[in-house]
Amino acid sequence: MQPEFAMQLALDAAWRYQGVTYPNPAVGCTVCGPRGEILAVAAHKRAGGPHAEVWALKEAYSLLSGDAAIEPLVDSAAIHDYLRRHHGGIFRDCTLYVTLEPCSHHGKTPSCALLIRELHPEKVVIAHEDPNAEAAGGAALLEAAGIVVERGLLRDAAADLLLPFVCWQKERFVVFKWAQRLDGSVDGGTVSSDASRSYVHAMRDRCDLLVIGGNTVREDRPTLDARLVGGKSPDVLIYSRSDRFDRTIPLFTVEGRRVMVSDSLADIAGYRNVLVEGGPGMFEACRELADCHLAFVAPATGGTIPFTKSDERFRLMHTAALGSDLMLWLKRE
Amino acid sequence: MQPEFAMQLALDAAWRYQGVTYPNPAVGCTVCGPRGEILAVAAHKRAGGPHAEVWALKEAYSLLSGDAAIEPLVDSAAIHDYLRRHHGGIFRDCTLYVTLEPCSHHGKTPSCALLIRELHPEKVVIAHEDPNAEAAGGAALLEAAGIVVERGLLRDAAADLLLPFVCWQKERFVVFKWAQRLDGSVDGGTVSSDASRSYVHAMRDRCDLLVIGGNTVREDRPTLDARLVGGKSPDVLIYSRSDRFDRTIPLFTVEGRRVMVSDSLADIAGYRNVLVEGGPGMFEACRELADCHLAFVAPATGGTIPFTKSDERFRLMHTAALGSDLMLWLKRE
Incomplete structure (x- = not known):
């Protein structure tokens, strides 16, 4: 198989969880055997x-060794430990394709670079270096141990x-959805579709602030929780010139949530993962603020109000079918 | 790897050539080794x-055997012949995932089912049976030779x-683009984008009739050829109530092409692979005629005329990025 194909599979796998890995990055990993x-x-x-590398190494170990005892393990430290004790050099001719440099630090889970160094595959191909100074150094650590490291394959796609x-x-990251x-x-x-709405609920569960327009609150009387995935309800900033709202609207009565009403988007200060859900008005208000855009497109026609009337150009970062809809990750240019 | 994942890779590979394999179906194939x-x-x-199975078996043989002598071969009969003479039972523990039942007849290329029978993998997983009576029987032929055949994995997706x-x-197949x-x-x-236009030219090269609206001809003065891919120029049906056209418009001067002007789409009779290119007017005219729809979506906004003002519902059959655009294969519901 071509290296590009292997890395593209890793990228596609990672995008399936884009938006829900906070505070971690979305990462994918492909493990190839000696003949590719x-x-x-x-x-x-x-x-x-577990990090992408750990899930992939677990699956590859199970396949190569036929040892099914690893299969029930889902805790990262437990998988690390099992692989360390049982690998027996089984990865020595393998190549790992990772969208991001393996982490070198021990955070919530043990370091991937240390695990990979111990399992000692022949080669690790890294699409993008780790931009996080605390976690970087994984590639150098692998090279120092005699593992071949290649950098930059599909780097632009990995940067997206x-x-x-x-x-x-x-x-701070602000996505306009x-x-x-x-x-x-x-x-x-x-x-x-239901699948799209569940995905948004999963993103709500992971974001720390949800921004929404005042008119949407008045008209839709939403709850703005993450009930479709059993998740938490983020804080809410209602972007509105007037602070007169019917306080029986469900979003106001969710426990443990802060609700702000403000006519300034500067009030997102202090939040790091911000999800804006909106229509044409919010789109305009967030034009410069949003770091990227996420569109769920239903394959239908028939409405009368367009999501924007202005001239925009986006770069398509990723597309996938989601239920009956289309999910588009876009970068405004 | 999961069987669904292997079959989905075969489906995705096949869709990359949808619309340009006429008169053959778009088909994909994944070959897996003994451990998946x-x-x-x-x-x-x-x-x-070469059929999908032949390309995939060639690649798998090269990988498994390390015999690079097969690599330059691109002629189907030559690859069949080389595999027959050199396989040495190398596929005996392999599984093939094919989106369509392997053909049992010798058409433009030798029969895939006969080749597979001789290479004798352990299993062949078929998403969709062959609807062509002349080519069908491949699965039965494999089963009779002791190869395990499984049917129906991701069959709905394969039907699309x-x-x-x-x-x-x-x-006849009519696609509205x-x-x-x-x-x-x-x-x-x-x-x-250029990539989208090249794809359309490749489809023009393979279709036998291109249908276009009279206004488009008058306003754009198109050539309607396949120059971006060095392909042939299909016959053209201009759908128009009036047959008054400036005959210096380039499309009229392409050699070897028949150009019809008609106010009836019934004049597509006799053509089997029909590509309709159009805007809102043609979309309405072809609503019932089109077997499926193909949209190239640029990730931008700013125009004022929508492609349709009517209520439509589609099923998303496939989506992929193509250059900077999005390509959507849709089935009207």
């Missing part, structure tokens, strides 16, 4: 859970994948 | 060229992939 055959493809799914992480490492039909319309009833 | 590792993923690319083929086998921006707009200059 693909043994495993995996992604990091949630902070605190890493964009949210880079933003919240610096200060909207739902539209194929004709750009946003009105006339529910637009998105 | 992925050895090769390939697609059928053009009629007369097969839709054009089923249509032109019966009588348009280019729009993310806001549904079609006006205001070139919408699509």
Whole structure:
């Protein structure tokens, strides 16, 4: 198999969890055998859970060794430990393709670079270096141990994948999310499929602030929680010139949540992972603020109000089908 | 690796050539080794060229055997012959995942089922049975030789992939293609990227009739050839109530092409692979005629004329990035 194909599989796997790995980056990993055959493809799914490399090495070990005892393990430290004790050099001719430099520090989970050094594959191909100074150094650590390290394969694509992480490492990541039909319309009833709405709930569960327009609150009387995934309810900033709201609207009565009403988006200060959900008005208000845009597109037509009337150009970072809808990650240019 | 993952890779590979394999179906194939590792993923690319199974088996053989002598071969009969003479039972523990039942007849290329029977993998997983009576029987032939055959994995997805083929086998396939921006707009200059336009030229090269509206001809003065891929120029049906056209418009002076002007789409009779390119007017005219729809979506906004003002619902059959655009294969519901 071509190295690009292996790395693209890792990237695609990672994008499936984009937006829900906070405060960690979305990362993917493919493990190939000595002749380039693909043994495993995996992604990091949630902070605190195993990193992409660990899931992929677990799967590859199980396949190569036939040892099914590793299969029930889901705790990162437990998988690290099992692999360390049982690998028996089984990865010595393998190549790992990782979208991000393996972490060298011991955070919520043990260091991937130390594990990989011990398992000692022949080669590690890294799409993008770690922009986090605390975690960087993984590549050098592997090279010093005699593992071949190649850098920069599909780096631009990996940089897109890493964009949210880079933003919240610096200060803050703001994603503007909207739902539209194929004709750009946003009105006339529910637009998105259940799968799209569940994905947004998973993002709400992971973000620390949800920003929404005052009109949406008045008209839709939303709860703005993450009930579809059993998740937490983020703080809410209602962007509105007036602070007169019917306080029986469900979003106000969620326990443990802070609700702010403000006519200034500067009030997102102090929050690092911000999800803005909105229509045409919020799109305009967040034009410069948003680090990237996320569109859920229903393959239908029939509304009358477009999500924007202005001229915009985006770069398509990633596309995938999600339930019956289309999910587009976009970078405004 | 999961069987679904292997089959999905075969489906995705096949979709990359959807619309350009006529009169053959778009088909994909993944070859897995004894432990489920992925050895090769390939697609059928053009009629007369090797089938998906042959490309995938060639790649898997090269990987498993280390015999590079097969690599320069691109002729289907030559690859068949080389594999027959050199396989040495190397596939005996392998599994093939094919989106379509391997063909049992010798057409432009030798029969895949006979080749597979001789190479004798352990198992062949088939997403969709062959709807072509002339080519069917491949699965039974493999089973009779003691190869395990499993049917129906991701069959619905494989049926979508097969839709054009089923249509032109019966009588005729009509695809309606348009280019729009993310806001549904079609006006205001070139919408699509070069990559999208090249894909459309490749489809023009393979279709036998291109249908276009009279206004487009008058306003754009197009050539309607396949120059971006060095391909042939299909016959053209101009759908128009008036037959008054400036005959110096380039499309009229292409040699060897028939140009019809008609106010009836019934004049597509006799053509089996029909590409309609159009805007809002043609979309309406072809609503019932089109077997599926193909949208090239530029990630931009800013036009004023939507591709349709009517209520439509589609099923998303496939999505992929193509250059800077998005390509959507849709089935109207």
